[in-house]
Amino acid sequence: MQIDEEKTGAKGRYTATVDGHTGEMTYSRSSSQLVIIDHTFVPDELRGKGVGQALARHAVEEARQGGWKIIPLCPFMRAHAMRHPEWQDVIQA
Structure with missing residues (x-):
């Protein structure tokens, strides 16, 4: 699955489009x-x-490559971070 990134100043988003839906x-x-x-x-x-x-x-891989940490305010991302202990190197609780 291809994931694209859009950046606008300090904000950005990752997108994945499948079957015409993003x-x-x-x-x-x-x-x-x-x-x-x-x-x-x-x-x-x-x-x-x-x-x-x-x-x-993808967000976790980008954080590892970029050398930064992620604060998962989004409930979905927070839940996934809790389910994946192997991500803890880039998650800041």
Whole structure:
């Protein structure tokens, strides 16, 4: 699944489009070392297809590559962070 990124200043979003429907995860950069994931949206047409998980996994991979931490304010991202102890190196509770 291809995930794209859009950036506007300190804000951005990751998107994944499948069958003409787009899921997204939005974030705000609070510093060069800290990103706040604040929202995840997956339309009904994509539920159960792993889009939300792919977006969360992508955010974690980006944080590892960029050397920053994630504050998971979004309930979806927070729940996934709790289910994935292997992500704790980039999660700031």
